[in-house]
Amino acid sequence: METLTPGSAAELVDLLRAASADGRRLLPVGGRTHLDRGNPTVVDAEVSVGRLSRVLSYDPAELVATVEAGMTCGELDAILAEHDQEWPVDADPAATIGGVVASGASSARRLRVGPVRDWILGIELATGEGRLIRGGAHTIKNVSGYDLPRLMVGSLGTLGVLTSLDLRLRPRPLARRTVIASGTVRQAAAVVAAVPLACGVLATPDSIEVRLEGWPEDVEVESRAVARLLGGTFVLDDVAFPSRQPWLDVAVTVEAAVVPSALVELTRLVSAPWGVLAGVGILWAGIASAGRPLDELRAAVSAFGGVAPVICGPGGLGQGGPRRGSGAWAIQERIKAAFDPVGIMAPGRFWDGS
Amino acid sequence: MIAAARRDLEEILGSGAVLSDPLALRLYGRDASMLEGSCELVAIPSNREQVVACVRIARRRGLAVVPRGAGTGLAGGSTPLPGSLVIVTTRLQRILEIRPEDRLAWVEPGVLNLDLKRRLAPLGLTFAPDPASEASSTIGGNVATNAGGPHCLAYGVTANHIFAVELVLADGTVQSFGGEGPEAGGYDLRGVIIGSEGTVGVITAVCVRLTALPEAVQVLMLGFATVDDAAGVVSEVIAAGLTPAAIELMDRAIVRVVEDFAHAGYPVDAEAVVLIELDGLQGGVDRQRQAVEQIARSHGATVIQAASDPAHRARLWKGRKSAHGAITRIAPDFLQYDVVVPRTRLVEALAAVRVVARDEGLIIAHIVHAGDGNLHPLIMYDRRSPGALEHVLAAGERIVRACLEMGGSISGEHGIGLEKRDFMPLMFSAADLDLNDDVRAAFDPVRTMNPGKILSDVGRSHGPAAGHAAGAAPDEAGSWRR
Numbered sequence: 001m002e003t004l005t006p007g008s009a010a011e012l013v014d015l016l017r018a019a020s021a022d023g024r025r026l027l028p029v030g031g032r033t034h035l036d037r038g039n040p041t042v043v044d045a046e047v048s049v050g051r052l053s054r055v056l057s058y059d060p061a062e063l064v065a066t067v068e069a070g071m072t073c074g075e076l077d078a079i080l081a082e083h084d085q086e087w088p089v090d091a092d093p094a095a096t097i098g099g100v101v102a103s104g105a106s107s108a109r110r111l112r113v114g115p116v117r118d119w120i121l122g123i124e125l126a127t128g129e130g131r132l133i134r135g136g137a138h139t140i141k142n143v144s145g146y147d148l149p150r151l152m153v154g155s156l157g158t159l160g161v162l163t164s165l166d167l168r169l170r171p172r173p174l175a176r177r178t179v180i181a182s183g184t185v186r187q188a189a190a191v192v193a194a195v196p197l198a199c200g201v202l203a204t205p206d207s208i209e210v211r212l213e214g215w216p217e218d219v220e221v222e223s224r225a226v227a228r229l230l231g232g233t234f235v236l237d238d239v240a241f242p243s244r245q246p247w248l249d250v251a252v253t254v255e256a257a258v259v260p261s262a263l264v265e266l267t268r269l270v271s272a273p274w275g276v277l278a279g280v281g282i283l284w285a286g287i288a289s290a291g292r293p294l295d296e297l298r299a300a301v302s303a304f305g306g307v308a309p310v311i312c313g314p315g316g317l318g319q320g321g322p323r324r325g326s327g328a329w330a331i332q333e334r335i336k337a338a339f340d341p342v343g344i345m346a347p348g349r350f351w352d353g354s
Numbered sequence: 355m356i357a358a359a360r361r362d363l364e365e366i367l368g369s370g371a372v373l374s375d376p377l378a379l380r381l382y383g384r385d386a387s388m389l390e391g392s393c394e395l396v397a398i399p400s401n402r403e404q405v406v407a408c409v410r411i412a413r414r415r416g417l418a419v420v421p422r423g424a425g426t427g428l429a430g431g432s433t434p435l436p437g438s439l440v441i442v443t444t445r446l447q448r449i450l451e452i453r454p455e456d457r458l459a460w461v462e463p464g465v466l467n468l469d470l471k472r473r474l475a476p477l478g479l480t481f482a483p484d485p486a487s488e489a490s491s492t493i494g495g496n497v498a499t500n501a502g503g504p505h506c507l508a509y510g511v512t513a514n515h516i517f518a519v520e521l522v523l524a525d526g527t528v529q530s531f532g533g534e535g536p537e538a539g540g541y542d543l544r545g546v547i548i549g550s551e552g553t554v555g556v557i558t559a560v561c562v563r564l565t566a567l568p569e570a571v572q573v574l575m576l577g578f579a580t581v582d583d584a585a586g587v588v589s590e591v592i593a594a595g596l597t598p599a600a601i602e603l604m605d606r607a608i609v610r611v612v613e614d615f616a617h618a619g620y621p622v623d624a625e626a627v628v629l630i631e632l633d634g635l636q637g638g639v640d641r642q643r644q645a646v647e648q649i650a651r652s653h654g655a656t657v658i659q660a661a662s663d664p665a666h667r668a669r670l671w672k673g674r675k676s677a678h679g680a681i682t683r684i685a686p687d688f689l690q691y692d693v694v695v696p697r698t699r700l701v702e703a704l705a706a707v708r709v710v711a712r713d714e715g716l717i718i719a720h721i722v723h724a725g726d727g728n729l730h731p732l733i734m735y736d737r738r739s740p741g742a743l744e745h746v747l748a749a750g751e752r753i754v755r756a757c758l759e760m761g762g763s764i765s766g767e768h769g770i771g772l773e774k775r776d777f778m779p780l781m782f783s784a785a786d787l788d789l790n791d792d793v794r795a796a797f798d799p800v801r802t803m804n805p806g807k808i809l810s811d812v813g814r815s816h817g818p819a820a821g822h823a824a825g826a827a828p829d830e831a832g833s834w835r836r
């Protein structure tokens with residue numbers, strides 16, 4: 001399939017206007033690392049913002065960076081690391097900033113750092129119709145107009161193409177440690193309650209991984225607290241978190257989102273490999289195929305009021321979002337129409353196949 | 355028509371919950387801003403079903419709806435324009451459930467911010483947003499304005515603490531947005547609703563995220579001989595990678611009045627006082643305290659003092675949080691402004707405000723959420739003196755423009771409402787504003803929800819607000835209280 005690679009926001013706008021006029025369907029792509037998120041879409045061409053990949057401004061003392069949407073997470077991370085800062089989203093280094101935001105992928109450390117939507121201050125977007133618009137601001141605080149940056153999170157390329165983003169940054173913690181022990185999902189929840197420094201508590205069928213970050217003296221204290229709670233532990237400094245993600249090595253990976261208290265029961269229903277983020281309510285499960293096991297998992301998750309999109313492999317998003325025909329659904333339809341009146345942006349890709 | 359609307363409302367709510375006497379209408383004709391408007395009727399429902407009924411009656415009778423919480427808003431968001439029914443949500447005041455294991459609580463919109471915090475504290479939990487008005491503002495109002503506060507530096511604004519919102523839409527239907535889990539399906543419309551200032555519907559329930567209270571807390575009070583020294587310290591603390599929970603700056607004028615009021619031991623001869631709160635575990639708090647003290651010393655701090663105990667800490671915060679109230683002792687009237695600059699440009703921003711004050715012949719005092727670059731210049735005046743208000747408004751506009759030139763924003767937390775509505779084009783292009791308007795219209799195609807707020811209705815393509823039927827001009831903006 002043809003991939004269009006505009007070299008500027010203005011070129012992108014022209015391209016979108018023309019596509020809207022001709023009804024030419026487009027899928028925005030970045031690093032192609034998160035394309036499995038979303039339902040299947042049939043398009044006439046892809047639009048890559050790979051050529052829009054510069055840092056537009058970065059003032060370390062401000063803890064804010066404005067970057068073009070095609071910059072990769074790896075590149076950004078390297079630039080920020082020089083100043084001991086980070087954009088705490090932890091996506092694949094090949095993923096682009098625009099792609100990560102559009103797919104709504106958050107850090108495994110979100111227990112403490114929060115979801116990706118909390119780390120975007122402003123956006124520039126070319127809508128499907130070809131309007132170049134800004135939302136948000138460059139400043140840490142801002143309440144002018146509707147929060148369009150948040151609306152972009154998880155919009156899966158169905159509203160337009162992000163061209164640049166203002167990112168909120170944070171100091172990179174001085175100490176980063178993973179404490180590993182054996183234990184249950186219930187014990188993992190107890191760690192969340194008792195160890196305030198934990199920014200991630202991952203339970204898997206055979207271990208609990210507790211991520212501790214912060215000032216070195218605090219990390220020491222909290223390592224001992226984890227050891228007291230869980231017994232025999234061993235410690236790894238400066239490793240990735242999670243240290244292993246075996247659920248990504250299976251044909252289909254689901255990322256379910258539920259209330260944290262539902263995790264114990266849900267993990268009884270899935271077979272290995274799986275991992276849960278205690279206190280957050282994320283369950284990653286690797287399953288062999290997108291057939292019955294996926295349907296069953298989704299039924300269980302939706303009984304708890306959650307959603308269970310596939311993030312790797314086939315299977316799409318599953319149920320979620322406003323019920324078709326409801327008032328909230330009508331709002332969603334009107335929002336879509338405001339950005340992309342002709343419906344050229346990734347048709348079918350969004351929740352409920354719209 | 356209005357009489358008919360009143361009869362309809364009284365039938366549902368009982369006569370005690372429908373106000374139409376001139377005094378009540380005047381009382382509800384404004385919020386805590388300097389803007390005055392007027393309304394036809396005020397309804398005070400007690401539950402969601404009654405809110406639905408009110409919204410339906412307003413629609414049937416051609417009235418616009420102005421949702422209102424405690425009325426502490428500072429941007430005119432709940433100042434009604436002619437032709438409207440004010441729906442007050444303070445009687446929806448139940449805390450519906452608290453679920454510590456899921457770190458969430460469901461509350462009705464009329465619950466006061468501080469009342470929720472008090473219920474949560476024994477569980478070791480809190481609702482992080484802490485506007486200075488926390489004792490009197492409602493959660494519904496906090497959500498509708500995306501309220502901030504001193505501790506938003508570390509904990510984030512209201513938007514970071516909301517899982518789900520239930521809304522009564524303009525057509526009287528009830529819809530829920532978001533969910534109890536960390537992610538939900540569909541577009542994230544919560545973001546649009548939070549900070550929408552009553553323009554997309556009436557909030558009838560909120561699912562808030564709960565945060566664990568920190569183990570250790572330390573407040574440092576720093577005094578400086580110049581405001582610039584103080585602002586310089588703030589920028590350096592942020593740049594040094596320290597992560598205080600809050601950094602607040604007050605200038606001498608403010609410090610003097612609040613000291614009289616709070617007896618917190620502020621240095622009244624300092625030109626500026628900075629409060630820095632550090633929280634977390636004891637080790638990190640101690641380490642950061644040393645680092646802050648060192649930065650303060652190198653910037654010539656004249657006072658460096660740590661709160662001696664929780665009571666002292668509470669007094670220091672009490673002083674800060676009562677600043678607005680206390681200021682009335684020195685000025686009969688004041689306009690409290692809310693603007694933002696990049697936090698590295700605080701010194702410059704404060705200098706720009708000084709120039710404006712001098713040019714306009716006004717006294718402007720400062721309270722600053724300094725860690726976020728969020729300035730609250732308090733422009734003092736006496737409304738009885740002729741022409742004073744004009745100078746105040748001119749000063750406000752010049753401050754806004756100066757902050758925008760520095761790459762700032764026209765509002766950090768109080769919102770746009772009526773007060774800043776006509777400044778929106780200074781920050782956004784016509785295309786941006788049109789899209790904002792489309793987003794709003796997605797919720798309320800007929801524009802009956804708080805029309806004229808945030809965005810001007812003039813020249814919009816979606817048809818006039820219902821309120822206009824009752825005689826309001828299309829771009830009514832309220833009037834400044836004289």
Ligand SMILES: Cc1cc2nc3c(=O)[nH]c(=O)nc-3n(C[C@H](O)[C@H](O)[C@H](O)COP(=O)(O)OP(=O)(O)OC[C@H]3O[C@@H](n4cnc5c(N)ncnc54)[C@H](O)[C@@H]3O)c2cc1C
Nearest residue numbers: 423424425426427431486487492494495498502551552557
């Ligand atoms: C002394 C003082 C200090 C303050 N300090 C701060 C501060 O530190 N940080 C800060 O952010 N703000 C501050 N404010 C401003 C104000 O308190 C906040 O904006 C607060 O969130 C408003 O809450 P409220 O219940 O009073 O809402 P109101 O003033 O009644 O309404 C505010 C807006 O919200 C809408 N609204 C209210 N309730 C609902 C509802 N149920 N459904 C839909 N829309 C609704 C209204 O239409 C209006 O647009 C301060 C105000 C004062 C007077």
